[in-house]
Amino acid sequence: MIKLDEIKTLDKQDPLHSYRDQFSLPKNTIYLDGNSLGALPTRVKQRVKAVTEQQWGEDLISSWNTHDWVSLPQQVGNKIAPVIGANPGDVICCDSISVNLFKLLSAAVQFNTSRQRNKIISSSDNFPTDLYIAQGLQGLLGSEKCHFVDVEEEQLLSQIDDSVAIVLVTEVNFRSGKRLDIAALTRKAHQHGALIIVDLAHSAGVMPIHLNDWQVDMAVGCTYKYLNGGPGAPAFVYVNRALQGRLQQPIAGWFGHRSPFEFSPHYVADTGIKQFLAGTPSVISMAAVDAALELFADLDLQSVRTKSLQLGSLFDELIEQHGLQDKLQRLSPTEPEQRGSQLSYAFDYAYELCQALIDRGVIADFRAPNYIRFGFAPLYNSFEDIWHAVQAINDVIASEAYKEPRWSKRQAVT
Numbered sequence: 001m002i003k004l005d006e007i008k009t010l011d012k013q014d015p016l017h018s019y020r021d022q023f024s025l026p027k028n029t030i031y032l033d034g035n036s037l038g039a040l041p042t043r044v045k046q047r048v049k050a051v052t053e054q055q056w057g058e059d060l061i062s063s064w065n066t067h068d069w070v071s072l073p074q075q076v077g078n079k080i081a082p083v084i085g086a087n088p089g090d091v092i093c094c095d096s097i098s099v100n101l102f103k104l105l106s107a108a109v110q111f112n113t114s115r116q117r118n119k120i121i122s123s124s125d126n127f128p129t130d131l132y133i134a135q136g137l138q139g140l141l142g143s144e145k146c147h148f149v150d151v152e153e154e155q156l157l158s159q160i161d162d163s164v165a166i167v168l169v170t171e172v173n174f175r176s177g178k179r180l181d182i183a184a185l186t187r188k189a190h191q192h193g194a195l196i197i198v199d200l201a202h203s204a205g206v207m208p209i210h211l212n213d214w215q216v217d218m219a220v221g222c223t224y225k226y227l228n229g230g231p232g233a234p235a236f237v238y239v240n241r242a243l244q245g246r247l248q249q250p251i252a253g254w255f256g257h258r259s260p261f262e263f264s265p266h267y268v269a270d271t272g273i274k275q276f277l278a279g280t281p282s283v284i285s286m287a288a289v290d291a292a293l294e295l296f297a298d299l300d301l302q303s304v305r306t307k308s309l310q311l312g313s314l315f316d317e318l319i320e321q322h323g324l325q326d327k328l329q330r331l332s333p334t335e336p337e338q339r340g341s342q343l344s345y346a347f348d349y350a351y352e353l354c355q356a357l358i359d360r361g362v363i364a365d366f367r368a369p370n371y372i373r374f375g376f377a378p379l380y381n382s383f384e385d386i387w388h389a390v391q392a393i394n395d396v397i398a399s400e401a402y403k404e405p406r407w408s409k410r411q412a413v414t
């Protein structure tokens with residue numbers, strides 16, 4: 001039987017405890033939705049103020065040079081690189097995951113055409129935008145050149161064979177929180193001469209990632225979840241050094257040109273990671289990401305992973321301690337190591353439960369048709385947060401407060 005005193009001791013002994021003070025979190029709120037939108041680091045507020053008031057406000061257009069706005073995508077990419085096990089120069093910050101996937105998938109399809117392969121394989125439970133981008137590309141290029149096939153997540157590894165051109169996979173499933181073995185998938189893809197593209201949306205910043213060591217070919221990820229870059233913050237692209245200069249991304253915008261400020265009428269692609277830029281960077285958002293990434297400068301991602309697993313295990317144990325395991329059916333794997341940093345449960349009234357919890361200051365999210373997700377952000381979630389969150393869940397379920405009519409009106413976005 002776990003007691004609150006033990007949990008308070010866990011918080012006192014937590015090596016990441018001091019990071020919480022670096023975030024601006026509302027009072028009386030337990031935020032378990034950092035897997036969708038990360039919390040606001042206080043330093044981001046200061047940076048955005050400085051960039052708008054001093055840089056934009058005072059220095060105006062000269063800021064492109066004096067504050068080096070023009071290199072922000074590379075600068076921020078270089079800060080993301082160690083977080084995902086990449087080298088500086090192999091990552092760039094830009095656009096959204098969806099747009100970046102379009103660039104990478106198109107480039108990979110084109111790269112493979114000479115090898116007479118056209119098959120992109122992914123799991124049917126991948127995040128929808130990943131599937132849509134592949135489907136859209138097939139529509140654009142025709143199935144002769146690009147043939148998209150989705151398979152069950154459990155079948156993904158076994159379905160990689162000599163017919164596959166590209167494996168498109170997300171490390172942590174947004175719905176179930178299941179974590180796939182990217183090293184194994186990469187090995188298998190390479191044994192069969194296929195390329196692998198990995199979506200790191202639910203893993204970047206919350207666990208160690210070793211893109212170089214795993215020899216992943218290409219990757220994308222977002223900065224608005226565990227990297228705390230803010231709503232709509234720009235995403236990132238990673239391209240293995242061995243492929244740089246050999247790919248041609250389709251959005252031949254001027255920022256990907258070898259010398260954009262020569263204003264030449266002819267496009268000549270940059271041979272490095274900069275080719276994956278398209279247009280002008282969103283300076284204010286990117287400055288916010290840049291500031292948020294300062295929190296990762298001296299951070300040991302293994303200790304982040306350790307705490308993430310402890311938070312998840314504690315949550316799971318407390319659910320059992322309250323006897324809730326028959327009501328909330330866990331969708332996430334039983335084995336903590338096979339999970340990302342979230343737990344998802346099926347519950348017939350998941351939407352209503354979510355709303356009743358928000359009313360009690362516990363923020364989780366609902367995913368159709370009947371899942372509730374709890375995300376654990378080790379930099380600002382405490383063990384005591386978990387205790388109080390599960391108390392609130394128990395309170396709502398035991399009292400059947402989720403059946404109150406006021407919770408039954410669904411919103412478009414949660």
Ligand SMILES: Cc1ncc(COP(=O)(O)O)c(C=O)c1O
Nearest residue numbers: 096097098127129170174199201
């Ligand atoms: C795995 C995954 N990929 C992609 C996205 C969407 O990325 P974007 O909105 O940056 O295109 C999300 C969530 O928004 C996601 O969870």
Ligand SMILES: Nc1c(O)cccc1C(=O)C[C@H](N)C(=O)O
Nearest residue numbers: 035036037174175201232413414
């Ligand atoms: N990116 C989002 C947005 O713009 C609005 C609402 C939610 C999101 C999300 O991040 C969804 C998220 N990728 C998920 O795991 O469901």
